[in-house]
Amino acid sequence: MATEERLAGTPTDQAFSVMAVQRPRQQVETQIREAIRSGVLGPGHKLPSEMALAQDFGVSRTTVREALRTLVADGLVQKVPGAGGGSFVRSLNHESFSEELGQDLENLLRVGSFGYQEASQVRRFLEVPAARLAAQNRTEEHLVTLRQIIAEEKSISHDDPAVPDLDVRFHSAISEASGNRVVAAFVSALHQVAQPVDHLHLDAEVGRRTVRQHVAIVRAIENGDPKAAEQAMLTHLDYLEKHQIL
Template identity: 45%
Template sequence: MFTPDPVRRPREQVEKQLRDAIVTGVFKRGDRLPSEATLAQEFQVARSTVREALQSLAADGLVTKTPGVGGGSFVQNIDHESLRNVITGSLETILKIGALTIDEVTAVRRTLEIPAARLAAENRTDEQAAEMRALITRQNELVDDPERGDGDPELFDIGPSIYNLIGEATGNRLLGSFVSAVSRVAIGVYLQELRAGEAEKARALTSVLVEAIAAGDADAAEATMTSLLTIDETTSAPTS
């Protein structure tokens, strides 16, 4: 099935041919790839070279490695959701090691999320609008519950869930993947820094945003998203 390619470096030829086989459907979701030993023999390379290629494919979300008896490298689902997961994981890592600043992420959010809010208002389905409103209702219940509080884990998950729906509602799966991934990482950072008054204002604006999208009011959705991002920018700005 696979043949050596003398033009490429060993790891590159293994990775490229495996990637092509996955993308073109030679290997489908859930399929187990040949063993490292088999691939090494077919490509005429060392097993360590095959292992490096498989690690690269795993980092890109194309395969997952399962240890133990019956384990191996299995093809992952390849769609916009897997893209979102890869972006989320990579962005979290890059922020943690300081290779990007939160200000840079916020600038990208403005580029993505303001037009996304408009598109969501124009293209959202009734089901998506209902889901967003249900999340706002649950958010209000948690805030009003004296036994919960701003640090409640469920409350932290609501914001990213709303942005995930906004991304889906745009009707553009690629844009939706980026909006969902970037906002999921960034919102977690902002929520840790927001003061009580800012958190309350952000929640109120999120409710207004959802209602604008549900009502199909693109102008209001765009303006409200801009206001929300302004709060985030203020929160992430360094203090003197």
């Protein structure tokens, strides 16, 4: 992480220009936001202290604090406590996006804004094409990850506490292999929040058939057969839908 620096005479200074027709808080927030988006403030960059920002912008520390609070809520800035802490620009990639998206989805599920059935339906829109893309774009590293997950699934029983996590890892790994990071972010967020396995009538037979379906999906991806991968994923999702707890 970069050391703290004052605005004047630094790369940070290039990012901030006088903003008109905005409230002080919005002015501070907008200019920091644009500096991050433009790359002037890169991942890990430590922002000046609240006092320094207040002096440079000509506003109160309360105004700066409110602006930073909004940027933290939006996932652009991270507050780190302690002697070496402060406000740092977050690393913005599909993994951090997936984390933020997952938190939003979890909140929506908890307050009942939408239900599990709706989240489950979205899986078809994402995971079927993801399987097809994975068969076209997977690397040997992706295949190694998928084989390891399958091996772990085969080694445990259907009621093992590790089953939900393995299922999340399996479907997330396929979406990663698709080569489409937006798809990967959405699939990973959906699985981590909705935990599909928790919504199944999961007995020993369902567990065995689910693993066999996972094997079929991986085999199609391994063979580089997009059509077979797509069909294997469809078969898997159809089976899960029939065994959902409604």
